[in-house]
Amino acid sequence: MDTFIDYILQFGNLNQQQIDLITSKATEIELCKDDYYWEAGKAVKQIGFLTDGVLRVYYYNNKGEEITRYFIDNKHLILSGNNVDELYTPSEYLQAITDCKMVVFKKQDWKEISETIIGWETIIQKIIARHHTEKLKRRSDLVSQDATERYLDFIEKFPTLANRIPLSYIASYLGMTASSLSRIRKNIR
Template sequence: MDNFKSFLKELSPISTESWNRFSRLFSPKILKKGDYYIKEGQIANEIGFLQTGVLRVFYRNNEGVEYNKHFFLPYCFIGGYASLISKKSSLINQQALTDCNLFVANFKDIQDLYHTFPDIERMASVVAEQLFIQKEKREIELVLLDAEKRYHIFQKDFPLLEQQIPQYHIASYLGVSPTQLSRIRRKILSK
């Protein structure tokens, strides 16, 4: 829980009393490689904090083709945020690419603390703001940058991830085929 507490304090100041109430809502959860944290069609009701491991966030089209949207690495919050807020079915999947250790809590229980503990509400607001900024940055990259530039950003944003996950997941994240990713990597190596 120490990493969790440090992560929260970096987001926004939180009192000891708030931390004690907030942290009691969370319990440990283990995901094995291949397990889903949430699947499309489910209504999310919990939020998690990733302690160890790697998860991918992806969409699947009607033909079964998967498109990786994001990777979660320690330490961060995970969950079907749009589903949590809207109380509608999730459109995304979150799947463990490695074994993962999490702390999870019921999202409504966290929201119930907002009126009594405004520092917890402020922290939640900061998390939402960061997610928005991250989403906008990713959308701009996909529209305005070529695949090689997106690959360089991937390497910067996710150092060492290439050694942990299959290349086809990276290609999907970049919006290219595995063959195109191989060409990009060869081109970079030849420079």
């Protein structure tokens, strides 16, 4: 819980009473490797914050192939939908690829926090803006690079992931086959 509170405090100030409210509404959970935080076609009923571990967002293309869109690592807020009142049914899967620890909030509790704490929405918007900027930077670099550059860039941006997750997920994220990635890894050693 401290990890979540410390993260939130980077984006705005909260007093002890507000921190106590947030803490009282939160639940800490663990996901085992391969568990799903959410699945395509199933309504999402909570807001989450990843305190430890790695998740991946993926979907199936029209050929039935798994395509990894991106990875989510420590200290990342996972919202569901554009606003807390709407029912969000994702078209993608969000799966733990390592054992994960999360802080989660029921949507109703999140809404109560938002209605009670003045400035909460501003804090959340700042977090969303940071995540969005990071995601765009990661994806835009992938478009302009060749395969080797994409892998080297991946290692630089996600230094702890390369040896923690299956190569097939990395290859899918980088837009190449697992055998191509194996060749690239062999050539740069």
